[in-house]
Amino acid sequence: MATKKRKKKTKKTAKKRRPVKSTQKKAKKKTKARKVKKAASGPRIPKAQILGVVTHYFPHVQAAVVKLKKPLAKGDQILLKGSTTNFKQTIDSMQIDHVSIEKAKKGDEIGLQVKERVREHDLVLLPT
Numbered sequence: 427m428a429t430k431k432r433k434k435k436t437k438k439t440a441k442k443r444r445p446v447k448s449t450q451k452k453a454k455k456k457t458k459a460r461k462v463k464k465a466a467s468g469p470r471i472p473k474a475q476i477l478g479v480v481t482h483y484f485p486h487v488q489a490a491v492v493k494l495k496k497p498l499a500k501g502d503q504i505l506l507k508g509s510t511t512n513f514k515q516t517i518d519s520m521q522i523d524h525v526s527i528e529k530a531k532k533g534d535e536i537g538l539q540v541k542e543r544v545r546e547h548d549l550v551l552l553p554t
Contacts, residue, residue, distance in 0.1 A: 471507075471549065471551065474552075475551045476495055476496075476551060477496045477550045477552060478492040478494040478549075479495070479547060479549060480492055480508075480544050480548040481493050483543065483544050485543065488540055488543075489539055490506075491538075492535070492550055493533075493534075494530055494531070494533065494536065497530065497531050498530045498550075500518070500520055500527075502516070504517060504552070504553065506544055506549070506550055506551075507549050508544065508549065510545065511542070511548045513541070515540065515541050517538065520536055521536065522534060522536055524537075538550075
């Protein structure tokens with residue numbers, strides 16, 4: 427086997443950095459207490475009026491999935507309210523697992539035929 431000669435590595439001398447003069451002072455940042463801004467949510471809606479919350483919307487059949495917080499029956503008048511939604515309607519069609527029902531109890535997730543577009547997190551309310 428042939429032996430190869432290796433070149434010795436030479437150390438390069440690095441330039442020394444000048445130290446920061448002690449007369450220079452670092453500027454201190456002034457921190458102010460930040461105020462937390464709340465989202466503009468409009469007037470508060472009392473819990474007694476909330477019947478449920480829209481969890482999904484199917485535009486091709488104009489149906490909303492609603493998680494109920496209070497019982498609901500066919501023929502009841504409801505108000506659907508959200509950031510861009512605000513309309514009243516009477517319940518004509520209500521289903522659970524593709525089976526039409528007359529009444530729904532608290533905690534049920536129902537399919538509800540709606541006359542206008544609704545969005546997730548819109549509220550289903552008792553009209554005033």
